[in-house]
Each structure stands twice: as C-alpha cells, then as structure tokens.
Amino acid sequence: MATLGCVMHSEGPLLETLTRRLSECPPDFLLEPFAMEKGEIHVDAVVSDLIRDLGGKRLMVHELEIFGAGPSQKKQPAAVQVVKRLQDLKMGGASPQNNRIRLILVASWLLHDSWFVTEGTFAREAFVLLSKGLDLMATVVPAEKCVSDPERREELVRLCLAKLGLRPAGETGLQAQDRLTTLDSVERDRVMRKARAAEQRAHDIREAMKKKAAEEAAAKYNRE
Amino acid sequence: MKKSFQASAISDQRARKLTLDRLRQHPHAPKWRAQGEDRVQADDLAWLDSFSRQLTRSRKGWGPGKPSESVLEWIEKARVTTPYHRARIPSHVRLPEDWHDLPTMTREDVALHPEHMVPDDADLKRMLVYRTAGTTGHAILVPHHARAVASYQPMMEHVLRRYGIRPRFTAQSVACFLICSQRQTVTWAATLSYWKGAGFAKVNLNPSEWPTKESPQKYISELAPQFLTGDPFSYSDLLRLEVPVRPSAMFTTAVAMRPGLKRRLVEQFACPIIDWFSLIETGPIGYACPQGDAYHIMPHDIHVEVLDENEHPVPPGVRGEITVTGGRNPCLPLIRYRTRDWGTLDFTPCSCGDPMPRIIGLEGRTPMNFRTADGSLVNSADLSRILREFPLVQHEFRQKADLTCEITIRPITSVAVDEEQIRTALQKALGNLPIELRQDPELGNELHTGKVISYQSELMVND
Structure with missing residues (x-):
C-alpha cells in the first residue's frame, strides 16, 4: 500500500479546495518534460521553485538530478524499447519514468496551493514526496488522469496530504486513511494482478488435470 | 572397485530390461492397455529412503486431541500456499489453540474445484491425476504426485515386515501384481526403481483380456510376484480360477473383505491377507493389525480424528467419521478431510507392539456385487x-x-444430464436389465453429513 505507515496527525486544507485546484491544472504542467535536449518544461526548475516557496533552501544539483526525465529511448536496446513502448501504451503514451516526472509536475502544481505556501513548513516533506513518494502511483496511474478523473484527483490529493502528515479538514485520521485505502490505485493494481495470476494458475491446473486424467496409467500399486 | 560398481549397475539395467520384457512379452501376457512407467526420479530415491526410515523411527502413540508439531507445521504452510485453505481458514485461527475451529473438508470440495486444492508452489509437471473408485460416492478427479504415489512402496514394505515378511527386491524378480477383475480397466507393466528394478504389473482377470483361457493361471504363476494387491472381488475371481500362485502376502484394498472370503484365501494361498485402508485422496491410512481386527494408523505424517455429524471430535470408543489431516501429496494438502468411512479410535497400547493408535470397527466400504440378467457378476467399480x-x-x-x-442421481448444479444416456450405459454393463432412474438435486442434503450409500444390493452375496 502506497500510504502504509503515514501518520496523518494534523489537519490540512479542505479536500475540495485541492481537488478543484487539480482540475484547474494549467496545460503547461502536462507538457513534455525537458530531457536530453527535448521537451518543453523544466521539472527541476519547477520543483526547485516550489521547495523555495514552501520555505525550503535552494536545492543542490544532485538533488535536482532526481527530477530528470531519464535517458532517451533511442539509447535503449531494441527489446527494452519494445517493452517500454508497451508500458507507454498502458500509461497513455508516457514511459513509466516519463509518467513519474509528469506526476511530479502535477503534484508540484497541487502543492503550490496557497494553504501550503502560507504555512511555509512543508519543504522537507514535499521534497521527499516528490523525489520518491509518487513512484509507485506513477507505475499505475497516468499523470493526466490525476487531472481529468475525479477519483484519481482525490487519490493524488489524499496521497500528498498523507505523505505530508496531513488529513483533509473535517476528517478524522481513520476516515482519511479508510478513504485513501479505498482509492489506492497501487493496491487495486496489486490485487488485480494477483487475481489474474490466480486465475491463470487455476486455468493451468485445470488444463494439466484434463491432460493427465487422460493418461491415467501412472504408477499406482493398489486399488483404493 | 569403481569398475565393479559400474558393471553391477549395467547388469542391473540389463536385468531390469529383461524383467520388463518378460512381463510384457510373455506368451500368456494379457493385453496391455497402457505403457505404464515408473515415475520415480533420482532425487525421489533419497527422499523415499528417508521417508522409509521415518516410518519406523517416528512411530509413536498419541492421545486424543491435537496433531503433532510436524503436522501443525505442515498445516501452517498449506493454509498459506493453497488457494482453497487460504479462502476457508480465517487468519485469526491460531494453531494449535484453535485446532477444533478449523473447517472440515469433503470429497465434494475436491470434486467441485480441484484446481483450488493445488498449492501455488506445486510442480504441475509431476502432477498425476486419478479418479476415485466411487465406492463411497461419485467418482472424482484427484490431483496427485509421482513422489507421493511412490511412497506407497515403503509403506507396503513396512507393513509386510510387521507381518514378518521380508521381501527381497532385485532387478531379476517380480515384486507385486495388482489383480483386478473388471469389465474394463487400464493394465500395464513396469519395473520399479525404489524396489531395485523389480517388476510390477496390473492385470485384469476378465477373460477377454487374455490370449487363452489358461493364460491368467500360467502368466501369474510363472511370473511369481512376491505379493499381491487387489480387492475382494478380484481375489474371489483368483480363487475361482485356481491360479497356482504362492505370494508371501495379499493386500486387500478398496472395500472391506468379509471373513468367509478371507478364510478361503488363506486356505488356498497360505499367506497373510492384509487389510489395507487407503483412499486416493489421503493415501494409506491404516493396515490391519496382525493380532486383531483393528487397523493401525499407517504413516507417521497424518493426523487421524473421529468426528460426529456436527464436526465435533467424539471420545475414544465412540463411533464417528474418520477424518484425516496431513500426508505427503504436494498437489492435495488435506486439512480435516472427512473420509466417509466410519469407526472408533483406540489409543491404548496394542499387544502387537505398534504404538500407533488403532481404528476399530471400520465401515463404509462394504463390497457390493451386482448381477446381469444372465447371472454374471458385475463389480461396482x-x-x-x-x-x-x-x-x-x-x-x-x-x-x-x-x-x-x-438409481437416483444428483447432477452438478445447473448442469443438464441425459437420463437416457445414463440408463443405456448402465444397461450395457448390466445386460439390459430394467433401470428406473430419477433425479434428485438435493440427494444427501437431508443427511447430516451429506453422505449417501452409493451402492446397495438386495441380492444374497456369496462370500
């Protein structure tokens, strides 16, 4: 579960305020991230500005490297490119690495809400969240969905709040955790993969049993 | 030294091949319906040796109650790796404290979803599938495993020793024949690695399976198996054919043997008749004590309890359903499997010296003979x-x-069955006798255990 271990000890802003903000995410934040001389938006600069606005220090070069879009697909071996392409299709055209960066951009837009800026105390948590807290979600949810789909918007908002140790205003910690668990795409994906694997295994066993029942002559030394 | 070892291995291989040829190509050999093969692999042999040692070393009595540490350990693994157990055993159940809260399972569970019985880590390449004989219910498909089937060999050997018999297995000898007497069954011959390449054959006494009328007598006596396995029906045919064979023992399986037939077999073959209580689902459970009518629990790695119709254990001496946990079939881990066989458990020491508890008054596998219109016998199998x-x-x-x-049938829910097809198929075996067929979708539901008596006959049965 993506939020396992998060303690939502403080009350944050209203959920609706943040989901509305996400739905109003400017198209610029969904542009191609800049990497390998390509793309239009410099994610490291966006993150750097955000951390500063949240009361943090200027990020170091090695800290900013985390927000690079990764190597160009052209440099990958052919087989890797095929696999990546398949993953891209699942992610609505973005590679997992690319989707991660896009999701960081969308989350950066979210965290630039005036509530966080005014508080001015979330720079460290925000940096941890953006540098690794969205990785799992990025493997299963296309960044665009976190803007266009109401459920995924709510999930991203709740995930970000939880990682910052916050719960939506007016909710108890238990309510907030319960709702986040319900929306958890990573968990849903894990359960679905598990169910698919179990169904495949059951199918394989049924097929093997059909085949082996037909053989019947296997060594057995008495009637039972 | 190395050279002589190699030479001996080669000569054993040759001997094994000769034994197999003798079994398969004997002029009086029956029709072989399958190739048959010994599926024991090299690493199984060490496992079987170890299992054989444990059969002796780990034999100890137990009292009524919870299973041994090793069986509990086995359950803990099975409840995690087996889809059926994962879904049925609540995570809050702690062992051994909550032993009696573990749900029981029945043959219907295996029948309806056998694929859920196979653990996630079971190797399907080594899986075997058997059909039950259907003696105590409709026949079902049972996932099994080559190694688990091979474990019957050390168990039979152990029981033979309990009867004072020490068979000598060599690549030149024939270890055992499984004798059948059925209208149709799969027959095969092989040599068995665990028994040092000794021969084995499953033969059907049905006259249509043999080249001449005298062939069963000649084949069985000339191949001279050291011991036999079979059911009472087959043995009564063996008596009728007066096969001049001198086995050192005869295991009787599948259904209960009546005392009259047993006496006649002892007179004719002059060897012990060893009752063997075994189900395909569970493997061997018990063998008849050499000094009495009770069955000692056979393997050390199963837990046997006796339950009432409400799934509660009954006190020693009180009759209930024999329920089995454990075993060594990696494709079907059974936890509290209700066998449909009934009896009582006796934990008191036995004068024969085997410390394992005894099952007394075993019932549920009464043999049934049916007759065709012209009087020929038909096996319930x-x-x-x-x-x-x-x-x-x-x-x-x-x-x-x-x-x-x-015949009353209970079809699988929402599956249509062709009554006429069933009637015609049965009439073919029973010589066109009139058969009244009816469907009852709730057959067995009125009984606490859901258990019905699959075969009944009003005919006088001749022992």
Missing part, C-alpha cells in the same frame, strides 16, 4: 467407471432381489 463420465455430484444405485435396478 465398473458402474463407477460408467457413472463418472456424467456430471454428477453423487448417486444411489440399488439392485433389487428381482434383479431390477434403481
């Missing part, structure tokens, strides 16, 4: 073979004194 081709949960078949038959 043949009827099971026919009925298993239809999608039934269970059935009750009864032959009346006037030879007419009745």
